[in-house]
Amino acid sequence: MVQALIAGGIIYGLFNFLERGKxxxxxxxxxxxxxxxxxxxxxxITLGWGFIGLPQAFLLPFVSLYFLVPTLMLRLQYQFGWKNACGYGLLVFVVAMAVDILLSVGFSALRG
Structure with missing residues (x-):
């Protein structure tokens, strides 16, 4: 949840910067x-995957949801063009992954 709030705040700032005047x-x-x-x-998905007992390594393709959900929302709900929707979707993906990695490293450093 902390990751979503931090990444959402960064994305909000970037969207305000990129969409100023619109x-x-x-x-x-x-x-x-x-x-x-x-x-x-x-x-x-991870919870269900764990209950079934499958290896966690196969969950990597599902990380693409960070790209697909914003892209489809921007295209279908906000009527963006595919080029802009994919660009903003990639921005969301990069920011979400960067924040997730930084928080993981930070929390693991706290454990020692």
């Missing part, structure tokens, strides 16, 4: 949604 409805809630929905889906 009113397309991209607000703070939407920015957090772009990270929270894939994070919750990935959590539920």
């Amino acid at each position: 009113d397309r409805g991209l607000d703070g809630f939407t920015s957090i949604t772009f990270v929270l929905v894939p994070a919750l889906l990935l959590f539920l």
Whole structure:
């Protein structure tokens, strides 16, 4: 949850910077949604995957949800072009992965 809030805040700032002067409805809630929905889906998939007993290494393709969900939301809900939607989806993916990696490294450093 902390990862989603931090990444959502960064994405909100980047969207405000990139979309200045345009009113397309991209607000703070939407920015957090772009990270929270894939994070919750990935959590539920991981939980089900663990109950079945399959190896966790096969979950790597599901990380693409951080790209797919924002891209499809921007294209279908906000009527962005495919080029802009894919660019913003890639931005969400990169920010979410960077924040996740930095938090993982930070928390592991706290454990010693």
